Amino acid sequence: MADSTVVLRPPLIDGNKTFAQVTDDVCRGMEGKPTPLWWASFLTAFAVLLLGAAAVAYLVTTGIGTWGANRTVGWAFDITNFVFWIGIGHAGTLISAVLFLLRQRWRTSVNRAAEAMTLFAVMCAGLFPVIHLGRPWMAYWIFPYPNTRGPLWVNYRSPLVWDAFAISTYFTISLVFWYVGLIPDLATVRDRATEGLKKKLSGIFSLGWNGSTRTWSRYEVVYLLLAGLATPLVLSVHTIVSWDFATSVIPGWHTTIFPPYFVAGAIFSGLAMVLTLMLVARKTMRLEEYITIRHVEVMCKLIIATSGMVGLAYATEFVTALYSGNPYEQFAFLNRAFGPWGWAYGIMVSCNVIIPQLLWSKRIRTNIAIVFIISIFVNIGMWFERFVIIVTSLHRDYLPSSWADYRPTPIEIAILAGTFGLFFSCFLLFCRFLPVIAMAEVKGVLNEGREPAHGHGHAEAAGKRAGLPAPTGALEGARG
């Protein structure tokens, strides 16, 4: 059969899986009783969520005075957390939309969980501007609707209005994108389910999906269109978040570098969070054959790239400030790096620019434990980046008599912790009740069914290479 040489891609999924095995492996986590580990994690996360809820209740009933923010540092912890979470929420759409448009087929193993993570992170982010209002029950005033006050409309020249539109659009489109991706998998769950409630719910939400190619064909077009819409959307959202700062006249905020700087930082932090969660999920849910070492490596390379962009932005804004000839601008940056919050600046630079450079080494990239630790460092560093940008630009303003310090109160810390509780509670529920890996997409990247009928030996051989890219199509076995 010398003429039957076909070039196959190196396998993206290890273990030479069949279609039915993929279904079994992914659905296994949703069937049977949850493990004690799941219960322990969920109850911990939920307890932290309740702590945060109590702190928010105290905040709302008592007032914004329970925060450490003051007249000089008017924005601090709350907005830091908002930008932090919204940044984390960017990687999901990057992976599902941008990598889809770039034909990066490895994304199929991680896109579902990354999109879910996006939704939960945006939920956490949305909480902060709302509680910052002081009277959160009036949050809907940000949207223009016919009201009895005139009607008085919103000010479309305000970046805060842009922000509300951007984030609610982002959440809605991400949710739709995620759900559309889920429909075929929900049908698989429906057809496997035997018990009542699961069968019923998956039956309702799978919309009568029957695998028809007429539907699949349109579905692919819809998916492509949504990816095309979500890609500029993801760039616009963090651009608009950065405009919250850049359109002000505060030294340290009023710069044109902010939109690309914020977008790069958002993708960087989001990838780190995806990596953190993926490493935990592959271990605890036994998905090592789906989220292979090759996936981890690719994510690490993306982290190096975005870390470089973020580092370039740090250097650029510093040089621009020093070169500006504007003493206030120069002071803002010197104060940022060497003032009382210099240690926070140091954490930011070392976690975001220096530590990720370790990932250039293949030995480190393939060492799961070290990659996990680095991803945690990046998460910490990116939180500090937002803190540094917000607090150090404000705490020493034009008038030395109004300089002030800032300390977060326990209430603020409890609210931050509570959002982590919310995030992990949602993520654990997702892992338990929905397919964490997009089965219908993973089946599309398997080599099964694409091999010549006579060459059954080769795929096993390629699969045993532990996911390292086989140099050319692993087809030698078929030539015999």
Add this chain to the structure above:
Amino acid sequence: MNRRMIVASFATEEDILGVTRAAHADGLKIVDVYAPYAVHGLDTAMGMKRSRLAWVCFAAGMIGAILKLWFEFWTAGVDWPVNVGGKPWNSLPAYVPVTFEVMVLSAGLVTVFVFLVISKLKPGKSPVLLAEGITNDTFVLAIEQEDATFDPVRVRKLLERFNVRSISERYGEEVS
């Protein structure tokens, strides 16, 4: 709708692509092909034209953007103009971000809604599955038996050329 169908199931992507191409080339009337995932090229193999949903998306985005832009001008410049820092009533650049967001929102939501309507997908609809395991690992080709020209023996031979796993006949069912 009362029609007779031949329902044949296959195990691999290669077989279903091959049999669909062959059946289409043979002039058989393909009711539909069912697959557990989106098989590339299967839609063209069964003679489907490219979907026009992209135009729906484009139109919805344009309409949403134009309406929103008009609304911004109307609220900020006509219905209740508010002087914000002496800026002009018609601050077009400042209206761009919200217009863009609304464009994306309307394009995305309308596209998905239209997709669900034309594909006849709706919450709680009970699916018509022609074979077991379509959402797991089975590929199914459904061919309509037309009266005069249909030759069951020849069709069976064609199916067997592509490692058919099972063949059954169905009557008068509403599919897709």
